Amino acid sequence: MAGARTATTPANWRPPSIPRDREGRYYPSLLQPYARHQVDVGEVAVALYAAGVTQRKAAEVMSLLLGHRYSHETVSALTDGVLEKVSAFRQRPLPEEMAWVYLDGFFLKVHREGLGVEKEAVYVALGVTPCGERQILGFWLLPTENASAWEGVLKELWGRGLRRVLLFVTDGLPGIEEAIRRVYPQAGWQRCVVHQVRGSLG
Template sequence: MRLRVPRERDGRFHTALFAPYRRRMEDLEAFALAMYAAGISTRKVGEVLGYLLGGTYSASTISRIAEGVLPRLEAFRKRPLKPRYAFVYLDALFVKVFQENEGVATEAAYLALGITEEGYREVLGFWLLPTESSTGWGDLLLELKERGLEEVLLFITDELPGVETAIKRVYPKAHWQLCTVHKLRSTLRRVRRKDQDAVLRDLSSIVRASDRNEALKALNSFRGRWADKYPQVVASWIQHSAALLRFLDYPKALQPVIKSTNLLERMIKEIKRTTKTRDNTFPTPDAVLKVIYFVAERYEAQFQTRKLQGFQQAEDEIRAIFNLRYPQA
């Protein structure tokens, strides 16, 4: 169909014909993205749109719509960061990704979650690398610093070899908390089934202690009871005791949420849930980053006005720790 557009002197004529169509397409794309972000596969999204609107919407069509989010995604990943974060949680999950000329490969999706000095949560970044390593984390911490993050009180991570050294190289004044939940899980895998309940009770008395003296007393009791039977397990807890009990140096109101990476694990659990709906395999690396971005965006929106549990009571103490460790010139 050919349309004849009237010519007029001032050039102010605009047809109203396409405006409703444009709005309909924008609504359609927003709806498709909302379903994709919720973890629905591109094939299922296409089926739902076809059922509701008629016509055919292939998986590749939905993928092209989802590609439109990439500029927002990149802006999110490169946005400037605040100079101070009280706590930073680091963790990774493994995903299967189709790589051109290689086939399906398992890769590591790195995630960093920060707690501002006012107590609010921010997703600091996410990256996809071939594997998780302390070298990888060191490079990503340098990127965070380049984006403006200068001062951190405490990093919370799992027991990845070399991660403390990587942190200290970039943030020498920051403390390191080894995730107590990860440590408990890894310990129980090295203990006979019949002893697991007793070992867990003894270890729980360490990580649930109200102060350092109580924790060290429980650790000494654990060593006396289990050193002969599980010498390597006991030695590991003694070796890492400073990192496992670092949370005790911080306000009591915040200790439950800084002794483990559970805060970040909740976000990872949501990412894994959306992964399952895609048959646990992503067609491209960008597809992984899009899913993480959608989850990160929802996560930040959910907690935008909600301070971390316990932060209200501990805010003055946190500020005092910052001023002591990072005195302003």
């Protein structure tokens, strides 16, 4: 079955059909000019692994986030030399401006040495530049999700160079809007429609 990626054309967006290899790594050179519209798979794998997520669980999360099946062997290959990549990923400077920043969190069971398996929150910040390029700004693994922790995440984004955001999109977590206002007072805020629909159905 072919995987779906998105390519830009002058008139519209359309998903070209791309054959898969066993590890899901094949990507035709013809589509390289469109690579700026793709989330960096290696960055996702490294960030999750750095946060303490197992390779098998990281493969599941990547499949969920990126809409493509990844095996734990693929994650293992992507995380070779992970320490240097982790350091660079966590400290890399960010662009000064983002059109949108999506903030979301989900829970995973994480194995901690000496503590067993615990449920912890994975925080995700995904930015979209004014040119439409998507960038994973960071992943954080914390004991629980709350507005105070998100404020710490936002301060880190500011400290790494992100100064202007047109709009933040989040779920309806209590206090999240106020946390955004304290760090990015000029930014707009909108509750994610998907979360609103889920809430109304729940």
